Amino acid sequence: xxxxxxxxxxxxxxxxxxxxxxxxxxxxxxxxxxxxxxxxxxxxxxxxxxxxxxxxxxxxxxxxxxxxxxxxxxxxxxxxxxxxxxxxxxxxxxxxxxxxxxxxxxxxxxxxxxxxxxxxxxxxxxxxxxxxxxxxxxxxxxxxxxxxxxxxxxxxxxxxxxxxxxxxxxxxxxxxxxxxxxxxxxxxxxxxxxxxxxxxxxxxxxxxxxxxxxxxxxxxxxxxxxxxxxxxxxxxxxxxxxxxxxxxxxxxxxxxxxxxxxxxxxxxxxxxxxxxxxxxxxxxxxxxxxxxxxxxxx
Amino acid sequence: xxxxxxxxxxxxxxxxxxxxxxxxxxxxxxxxxxxxxxxxxxxxxxxxxxxxxxxxxxxxxxxxxxxxxxxxxxxxxxxxxxxxxxxxxxxxxxxxxxxxxxxxxxxxxxxxxxxxxxxxxxxxxxxxxxxxxxxxxxxxxxxxxxxxxxxxxxxxxxxxxxxxxxxxxxxxxxxxxxxxxxxxxxxxxxxxxxxxxxxxxxxxxxxxxxxxxxxxxxxxxxxxxxxxxxxxxxxxxxxxxxxxxxxxxxxxxxxxxxxxxxxxxxxxxxxxxxxxxxxxxxxxxxx
Numbered sequence: 001x002x003x004x005x006x007x008x009x010x011x012x013x014x015x016x017x018x019x020x021x022x023x024x025x026x027x028x029x030x031x032x033x034x035x036x037x038x039x040x041x042x043x044x045x046x047x048x049x050x051x052x053x054x055x056x057x058x059x060x061x062x063x064x065x066x067x068x069x070x071x072x073x074x075x076x077x078x079x080x081x082x083x084x085x086x087x088x089x090x091x092x093x094x095x096x097x098x099x100x101x102x103x104x105x106x107x108x109x110x111x112x113x114x115x116x117x118x119x120x121x122x123x124x125x126x127x128x129x130x131x132x133x134x135x136x137x138x139x140x141x142x143x144x145x146x147x148x149x150x151x152x153x154x155x156x157x158x159x160x161x162x163x164x165x166x167x168x169x170x171x172x173x174x175x176x177x178x179x180x181x182x183x184x185x186x187x188x189x190x191x192x193x194x195x196x197x198x199x200x201x202x203x204x205x206x207x208x209x210x211x212x213x214x215x216x217x218x219x220x221x222x223x224x225x226x227x228x229x230x231x232x233x234x235x236x237x238x239x240x241x242x243x244x245x246x247x248x249x250x251x252x253x254x255x256x257x258x259x260x261x262x263x264x265x266x267x268x269x270x271x272x273x274x275x276x277x278x279x280x281x282x283x284x285x286x287x288x289x290x291x292x293x294x295x296x297x298x
Numbered sequence: 299x300x301x302x303x304x305x306x307x308x309x310x311x312x313x314x315x316x317x318x319x320x321x322x323x324x325x326x327x328x329x330x331x332x333x334x335x336x337x338x339x340x341x342x343x344x345x346x347x348x349x350x351x352x353x354x355x356x357x358x359x360x361x362x363x364x365x366x367x368x369x370x371x372x373x374x375x376x377x378x379x380x381x382x383x384x385x386x387x388x389x390x391x392x393x394x395x396x397x398x399x400x401x402x403x404x405x406x407x408x409x410x411x412x413x414x415x416x417x418x419x420x421x422x423x424x425x426x427x428x429x430x431x432x433x434x435x436x437x438x439x440x441x442x443x444x445x446x447x448x449x450x451x452x453x454x455x456x457x458x459x460x461x462x463x464x465x466x467x468x469x470x471x472x473x474x475x476x477x478x479x480x481x482x483x484x485x486x487x488x489x490x491x492x493x494x495x496x497x498x499x500x501x502x503x504x505x506x507x508x509x510x511x512x513x514x515x516x517x518x519x520x521x522x523x524x525x526x527x528x529x530x531x532x533x534x535x536x537x538x539x540x541x542x543x544x545x546x547x548x549x550x551x552x553x554x555x556x557x558x559x560x561x562x563x564x565x566x567x568x569x570x571x572x573x574x575x576x577x578x579x580x581x582x583x584x585x
Contacts, residue, residue, distance in 0.1 A: 013389060013442075013443075013445055013446050014412060014415060016432065017425075017444075017446075018448075019415075021421075021425045021427070021428040022418075023424075024424030025420055025424050027424070027427070037431070038427065086317075088313075089313045089316050089320070092309060092310055092314075092317075093317060094310075098314070098317075099317075102317045102320070102321040103571075104567075104571055105321035105322070105325045107571060108325065108328070108567065109327075109328075111501055111505075111563055112505070112560055112563060113504070113505030113506075113507060113523050113526075113559075114505065114507060115505075115523045115526050115559075116505075116526070116559060116560055119527070119552070119556050120327045120328070120331050120553075120556060121327070123331070123530075123549060123553065124327060124330075126549075130547065131547060133549075134330060134348070168323075168324065171324075172320075172324060173574075199303065199306075200303075200305040200306050200309040201305065225417070233507065236508070237507075237527070254422050254423060258426070259423070264423055267423035268424055271421025271423045275419055275420065275421045278418075278419075282417050283417075
C-alpha cells in the first residue's frame, strides 16, 4: 500500500504551485485587495478586461499584444531554420573529433544563464562615452549605425538583437533533436538514391527532409504553443523604458502593471488572456497537425 | 571508404567550413568576454581587443573576489542548487515511479493532471500572489515550491515504464516491497536517466533568476544570478567608487563578474554534455 502515498508528495506540490493559482485567476474579475485575499475581494465583472482593451491601459496593452506576436513570428521565421541547418551540417561531419568539438561549442550558450547571455549581449552592443562594445563598433565601421548612438536606446534595434541572442543561445541545443532524427534515417535509402544517380541536394530534398518531418512538426507545434510565454525573461533583461514601443510583450506588461505597480486585478486579466490564448494555440496547432500529418503531441 | 560523387564532396567541404564558423561564432562572445576581463584599460578603451587579451592584468578578478556580496550570493546559489536538486530528485523519482504503476488508482487522471500543467498555466500574477500567500519568499520556500518540473517527471516516468515488467515480477516473487523495488531495481537500472534529470534540475537552479528576483527581498538570501544582474546594471558605479586609479576598464570588471559566475558551468559542462543530448532524445514528447 505504500505506493499510494508516493504520488501524494509531488501531487501535493503540483496542486499547490500549479492548480491552486488557477483559482487565483478569479481576481481577473475582481478589484483585488490583499487584505481580503482572492476570495474576499470585491467582484467587478469584466471591468478589468474593459480597462485593458479600451480604458487607460489600452495603448500599452495593444502595443504589448502586437509586439508579442511580431517578435514570436520573427523568432520563428529567423530562428527556427538555424538548428535544422546545423543538424544537416553535423550529419555531414564524418570526423568524430571535429563533430564532438563543434557540438560542444554550439551547445554551450544554452547552459549559460539568461542573465549571463543578456549581460554579455548588452555589453557587446553598448556604446558610451568611455567604451564601445565590439559589435557596436563593428556596426559603426560598416555604417549600419551612427557613432554615439546606443543600440539599446533605439527601438528599431531591439527585435534583431532579441532574435540574434535567441539564435546564439538555443540553436546548437535545439539541433540535437533534428540531428537524432537524421541519424535515425535508414542508410539504405541514401544508397538506393545514389544507385539511381541522385545528387546531394536531391538526397536532402527527398530523403532527409521527409525523414525528419515528424520531428519538425512536433517542434513547430511546441514553438507555436509556447509563442506567448517563451522568452519573457530575455525580454525583461534586454529591454528598457525607452524602447517599450517595440520591445514590450504581454508578459512583461503583465509584470509591470501587476507586480510592480500593484494592479493585481488588471495583471491577472492579462494572465488569463495570455494563458487562454497559449492554451488555444497548443490545442489548435496539435489538431491541425494531427489532421494533416497524423503526428501530434497527444 | 565510401565513394563520394561530386556534389557530395562539395557539400562535405561546405559543411566542415560552415560548422567550424558556427562553432567559433557561438564561442566568440564568451572568449571575448574573458579576454577583455584580463586586459588593460588603455588597450580596451582604444578598441584594440578583438580576440586576444592585451596588457594582461588580473586585477578585475581581484576586485570581484574581494566583494563580500559576491561570495554571499555564490554560497546561496550553491545552497539552492544542492538542496534544491536533492529535493527535486526525491519527489521526481517517487512521483515518476508511482505514475507508471499500472495498479495505481486513477493513474490516467494523475498523469493528465501533471501533463496539463505544461499546457495551461495560471499566469504570472496568480502565481506571484500564490507564492506570496504561501510565504515562498524565503530560502526554504524557494527550495520546496520550485521543486518539480512536469517535463522531468515525464522523462523519468517514461524511462521507468520501459523497464521490463518481468524484472518487477521476479522481485515481487522474492518478496520485495515497493521501496525495495524502487531502490534496488528501478533506480540502479536507470542511473543514466537519473543523472540526466539531476543535471536538468541542477542547471535550472544554478541559472534561475526571475522568481528569485521577484520573491526574495532579503539580500542575504539572493542567489548569484540576481546579484549578477544587479552588478551588470551598476558596474560603472561600482567601478567609479574605487578610491584608486584602476589599471583595467569598467567593462573588464563587468566581464570578470560574468566569467566568475559561469566558471562552475564551464568546468563541468564538457562532462555532462552527453547526458543532456541523451535527455533531449530519450523523453520523446508524448505526455
